[in-house]
Amino acid sequence: MKQPISIETQQHALMIAKSTQKEGQTKEQTKLIASGIEKGIAEYKKQQKAKARQSDKARKQQAKHKQHAQHDEPELELEFDDSNQITPVVWGLICLLALSWLCFAWYIWG
Numbered sequence: 857m858k859q860p861i862s863i864e865t866q867q868h869a870l871m872i873a874k875s876t877q878k879e880g881q882t883k884e885q886t887k888l889i890a891s892g893i894e895k896g897i898a899e900y901k902k903q904q905k906a907k908a909r910q911s912d913k914a915r916k917q918q919a920k921h922k923q924h925a926q927h928d929e930p931e932l933e934l935e936f937d938d939s940n941q942i943t944p945v946v947w948g949l950i951c952l953l954a955l956s957w958l959c960f961a962w963y964i965w966g
Contacts, residue, residue, distance in 0.1 A: 861894050865901075869893035 873890035942950075 861898050865897050866890070866894055869897060 870887075870890040872893050873886050876889070877886055
């Protein structure tokens with residue numbers, strides 16, 4: 857559906873057409889120029905509205921994405937192995953600790 861051009865836009869277009877009117881130009885020619893300017897202004901406004909809608913949609917989508925990202929942030933969860941196995945690295949550390957205590961005891965009493 858074609859939207860009617862506002863009276864304000866028509867007046868603005870007519871004012872522009874009159875300000876650029878050439879010598880010997882008839883009223884009909886000026887009105888034709890004014891109608892072309894009206895269409896240009898209407899098209900410009902339509903494009904600006906579309907850009908505004910698009911940017912608003914992108915802004916809302918970005919806010920929604922940011923909100924989901926904050927909600928979906930995983931909490932720190934430490935996973936422990938339920939099996940009671942002592943790995944070779946742990947055995948090595950236990951041996952080093954025991955050896956250091958034995959050396960310390962030998963130093964103190966020796």
